[in-house]
Amino acid sequence: MKKITIVGAGRVGESTAHNLAKHETCSEILLIDIKEGVPQGTALDIQESAPIYNFDTKLAGSNDLKDMAGSEMVVITAGIPRKPGMSRSDVLDTNLAVLYEIVDTAIKHCPQALLLVVTNPVDVLTYAAWKRSGFERRRVFGMAGVLDSARMASFVAMETGFSVKDINAMVLGGHGDSMVPMTRFTTINGIPIEHFLSKEKIEKIVKRTREGGAEILSLRKTASAYDAPAASIAFMIDAISRNRRHILPAVAVLDGEYGLTDICMGVPVVFGEQGMQKVIELPLNAQEAAEFKRSAESVREDLVKLKK
Numbered sequence: 592m593k594k595i596t597i598v599g600a601g602r603v604g605e606s607t608a609h610n611l612a613k614h615e616t617c618s619e620i621l622l623i624d625i626k627e628g629v630p631q632g633t634a635l636d637i638q639e640s641a642p643i644y645n646f647d648t649k650l651a652g653s654n655d656l657k658d659m660a661g662s663e664m665v666v667i668t669a670g671i672p673r674k675p676g677m678s679r680s681d682v683l684d685t686n687l688a689v690l691y692e693i694v695d696t697a698i699k700h701c702p703q704a705l706l707l708v709v710t711n712p713v714d715v716l717t718y719a720a721w722k723r724s725g726f727e728r729r730r731v732f733g734m735a736g737v738l739d740s741a742r743m744a745s746f747v748a749m750e751t752g753f754s755v756k757d758i759n760a761m762v763l764g765g766h767g768d769s770m771v772p773m774t775r776f777t778t779i780n781g782i783p784i785e786h787f788l789s790k791e792k793i794e795k796i797v798k799r800t801r802e803g804g805a806e807i808l809s810l811r812k813t814a815s816a817y818d819a820p821a822a823s824i825a826f827m828i829d830a831i832s833r834n835r836r837h838i839l840p841a842v843a844v845l846d847g848e849y850g851l852t853d854i855c856m857g858v859p860v861v862f863g864e865q866g867m868q869k870v871i872e873l874p875l876n877a878q879e880a881a882e883f884k885r886s887a888e889s890v891r892e893d894l895v896k897l898k899k
């Protein structure tokens with residue numbers, strides 16, 4: 592990719608820019624924020640690490656959304672993060688207004704761009720970005736499942752002591768308390784985790800995964816998670832820009848898959864050139880299907896607020 596714009600040069604935006612630059616995922620990164628000097632200073636700070644990390648990616652900062660012109664991808668990390676005790680849905684009204692402004696600018700100034708939504712509540716805002724933009728669904732998606740699955744894989748590694756490199760975890764559903772960690776599809780070098788962990792231990796991992804964001808927030812108090820989220824965003828973009836055709840869990844617009852339409856939520860997706868290439872439909876057992884349905888209902892409750 593040539594140019595990627597990240598709107599929101601806060602913690603997630605900054606860490607994402609650094610990840611993309613270090614891996615030379617694109618040749619230009621533009622950081623945009625409403626805070627004067629912040630995106631410019633952040634871009635320069637990252638740029639000055641180039642001689643050490645050995646990357647040629649050029650970074651710039653701006654306070655003008657129109658500068659996203661010519662971007663092949665717009666990553667949306669602008670808005671307010673939740674504070675301790677707040678749910679992801681509590682920040683909906685503020686972040687929706689911010690998102691609409693960004694999407695409207697993208698429609699006008701980079702009408703071919705892919706939109707990657709990160710701002711919470713991510714399922715609802717991905718849906719809002721898709722509706723507002725009128726873009727095909729392959730071009731609008733959200734980041735959540737890669738992060739939730741990475742958290743789950745980390746907890747499996749911590750519990751078993753095995754190399755995290757061998758662990759494949761999968762978390763689907765909405766990015767909230769109703770997310771669905773898929774233990775049946777979580778393996779250690781192909782071996783189901785049930786072989787190594789008791790039912791109680793697996794339940795503990797599932798609970799910790801669901802509360803992964805809150806755990807970080809309650810420890811840090813003034814900042815929510817950003818390192819693992821940024822790594823997850825960069826991983827998704829790498830799959831697209833290098834046309835890797837990775838299967839990654841992501842927030843996608845559903846069009847009949849899993850029996851759902853007119854909703855966005857976490858499902859396994861093939862990412863490559865042109866963005867989201869395909870939604871993979873897994874054969875869910877009765878319990879998984881029930882949890883997935885519950886999760887969809889909880890996303891729909893937020894969508895009702897959006898439609899109001």
Ligand SMILES: NC(=O)c1ccc[n+]([C@@H]2O[C@H](COP(=O)([O-])OP(=O)(O)OC[C@H]3O[C@@H](n4cnc5c(N)ncnc54)[C@H](O)[C@@H]3O)[C@@H](O)[C@H]2O)c1
Pocket residue numbers: 598599600601602603604623624625626668669670671672673686689692708709710711713734735738766815816817820
């Ligand atoms: N989807 C996920 O899995 C996931 C993970 C982590 C964080 N998040 C979300 O990402 C968002 C950013 O988190 P953060 O920790 O970086 O927050 P942050 O407060 O550090 O950064 C947000 C930035 O957005 C900027 N901003 C606000 N309104 C803007 C506008 N209209 N135009 C341009 N910039 C604007 C702010 O000035 C700030 O710099 C939050 O909504 C958070 O909940 C999502």
